[in-house]
Amino acid sequence: MPKRKYAIGVDFGTESGRAVLVEVGTGRELATSVYKYSHGVIDEALPVEGKPVRLGPDWALQDPADYIRTFQRAIPTVLRESGVDPADVIGLGIDFTACTMLPVLADGTPLCQLPELRRNPHAWVKLWKHHAAQPEADKINAAARVRNEPWLARYGGKVSSEWFFSKTLQILDEAPEVYAAADRLIEASDWVVWQLTGVETRNSCTAGYKALWSKRQGFPAADYFAALDPRLGPVVDAKLSREIVPIGNQAGTLTAQAARWTGLKPGTPVAVANVDAHVCVPAATVTGPGRMVAILGTSTCHMVLGAQEKLVPGICGYVEDGIIPGLFGFEAGQSGVGDIFAWFVDNAVPPAYHAAARKRKLDLHQLLEAEAARLAPGESGLLALDWWNGNRSVLVDADLSGLLVGATLATRAPEIYRALIEATAFGTRVIVEAFAANGVAVDEIVTCGGLPEKNKLLMQIYADVTGRELKVTAAPQTAALGSAMFGAVAAGAAAGGYDSIFDAAQKMARLKKQTYKPNPAAQKVYDQLYSEYVTLHDYFGRGANDVMKRLKHLKNEARQA
């Protein structure tokens, strides 16, 4: 019997980084360790000495040193806790939030580490949820529409303020000296792999989903960038790279320095970087068409694979080789899910339920779930539009807002809680149906993230509303497992790993036995409610009544007055 081999996955989240050590043959998790970033999300003032440097509204930065500290703390911990010999760790993979990007020197030094730029906010890492580049996103969209840019349709017709070139253009607009000083502009995911391997590589996932790149057409043309700003024309050749490496490849091997950080052996293979959402797909056993992966958390990300290129209006985008080599990876999203329930629990539940939860030793979500589970579909008489945080897919409109209809004097908190869960389920169904209607099959839904574990009522409602069986990944940390799988693929079968992510998924990824099947009686009621949802969705979301935008405008005017 050959000696057991191991791989490590490191998942860089919004507040912390997590390392997981897994057995390559089985995907079994032996140890996990979390490093909470010392500076977390920087959204008020830079963590610098002297006079405070305050940030504007919608800013969100990070400190790249926190990423290195994640390697230095979390990987040694999982090695120690598992007792695994570093020589038996055959590969390392990482995944990251995206688009999370930073300006660096040619040698990889982050500009925020240069004394002369440390007090300039634009020299720091712009986190995915940095939303201050909306003017730049508007400019990018307007120019693309005017020029009829061919790549725009791949992104459902709209570029987000979160994406790479929105953030890049904001640096250029607001801090041309930072832009000029940046030899490279790079995704944090690729930057950490660079720090591990000493080699700058750029992965196909972030390039495709966040930086307008495609395997067949490359990046937008220089004259398009020049149309945004003449100084931006040469950006790709000057500060990015046209060499994009498909995920599933090896990026390089561990340098001596990175080996010292981590306690791993120099020369350990490191996978090309991945995105935290997308890396979950093979870890959820999905390596082919027909099975959607939904990561259900504060927001929801939906990914489906397809053999053919298809245009699906309103989705976030699709990228060939973006998730699994050789396939098109389609992505959609709901911008508010768990955070709507959290809003409700924090802001709209009276004391009696808090007291009952304490008495029954439940958290408030559990209590409301238990109460809401006693209601039949339709029984609340309520219907909501799940737009408390805008709508990502398929309307791509951050200015939409939440709506609740059907309230009476007899309406109680668990009914609203259930209506909010149902609303997010209807939002998922809109996305599922958009895919299906445009030739991207969705036959079942594999879920991961925090909610599937926490809320069985939600899972059953999603099955009933979408008419699809819902499954749940077995791995407690799906993203980190996915990264470890890619680490095992970077090592290759000859080294005790796998030659492809397909092979890795077969051995390392598992689902739970319990699944959620649609209940035909509930489906029948939910079909009626869904039809009502769609009517309201289109009325408020497609221009028939732009009251939500006008209310937001009045709100902004009142706040500025």
Next chain:
Amino acid sequence: MPKRKYAIGVDFGTESGRAVLVEVGTGRELATSVYKYSHGVIDEALPVEGKPVRLGPDWALQDPADYIRTFQRAIPTVLRESGVDPADVIGLGIDFTACTMLPVLADGTPLCQLPELRRNPHAWVKLWKHHAAQPEADKINAAARVRNEPWLARYGGKVSSEWFFSKTLQILDEAPEVYAAADRLIEASDWVVWQLTGVETRNSCTAGYKALWSKRQGFPAADYFAALDPRLGPVVDAKLSREIVPIGNQAGTLTAQAARWTGLKPGTPVAVANVDAHVCVPAATVTGPGRMVAILGTSTCHMVLGAQEKLVPGICGYVEDGIIPGLFGFEAGQSGVGDIFAWFVDNAVPPAYHAAARKRKLDLHQLLEAEAARLAPGESGLLALDWWNGNRSVLVDADLSGLLVGATLATRAPEIYRALIEATAFGTRVIVEAFAANGVAVDEIVTCGGLPEKNKLLMQIYADVTGRELKVTAAPQTAALGSAMFGAVAAGAAAGGYDSIFDAAQKMARLKKQTYKPNPAAQKVYDQLYSEYVTLHDYFGRGANDVMKRLKHLKNEARQA
């Protein structure tokens, strides 16, 4: 100087009955006493022994014995507390919720007091807010439209499920044995006057507003009733009366038995019964056209006087001599106002606000009002439709429900509280504009009820939204004062009272000095929000999208399953 004379008004509300003893010369209130009905609103099960008799959804009953107990408890208390000699009490008036009706024997005995019918819900008093007769109201409306009944336009084109013949037809439909056993079907207001005087009289106010009667046309024809149900054809002659007495008249004098109940002298004049809302009009100093009286409480009732007959679509109705003799009394209403705020405070405010209210020694309404008052118009970004309890005017539709739009993850309780207040203000403006557009002038609004005292923010918002100056009645108990005024009129000037309600209003009714004037800057924003409100009002309320009705239907189906 002649000896001071006194009158007593008894106001029968939803949860309790209140007696007020006032000085006839000045309207000064000397004593007040409240009797809380022992059975309150009966909406779950009948208060009978043995196996429970459960009530269906939307049922609301009362026990007529509670009305007699109100006389027995509250009147002796005000006599005792004021120290007034019963011989100096020259008249007694009563006002009641309406349509609140009951089936009785020829001698006035309520059918629910007969052992053989006590367990039949239809034998009890149907309270104004009994809403289970909607199918009957639908039938009444459909038949009236088909037959082009001339009286339908007087009621804004729609008869409510709350009204007399909707309730009557429900008894006939569901309990023909109760219908057959009922020698008389009568408003509770007239029934209590009958109990006081020994004489069955029927007042012009409830007959006009609730039972389709008019001074010039009488009741609908027998063949109309027969078209609803052949057994109903003779209902007016068999179980009602064509003799309708205008308010402002004497109904009779106190019987020996009623004198024993109350401690008053036998022979004390008793006024024809009135409705709790309508009796407030002269007590609010209004005895002529141009000044709306709005009673702002759990719901709102709006009354305006006019010299001419005008058709106003969607109002509750108009009755000649219905409020003030010689004038047309127009009535409209909002079915949910204070009870929407109460619903919110009870069901949707998190513990932190409860704690802050305790700390600041405020009730939760006061705290939310103070927090909401810090917001500018439009600043919440929210808009609501105030239909938590359906819509009375101008849509006349109990199946409509509440809506909130504009919610975000940053929305907090005081913003919703303010949006709900604003929604009821917009609802009032719809009514004011309907009157004005149809020739019934509304130049200012005189308010009474609980809310004007409690919520100054609401008063200012109403002024800003309607563009009308708001005034407030000085009497703490406007309805009871109005009833006492009618008691003084029943006595007549010769006995120390007044010969007309006009004279009584001049001496006994007063307004507060503080008024609420529209703020032009706020009006400008509210004009925009009102326009949004009207768009949603018409979309959800006038058939473009009947989602509220369909949600209610699904709810009822789910509950019955």
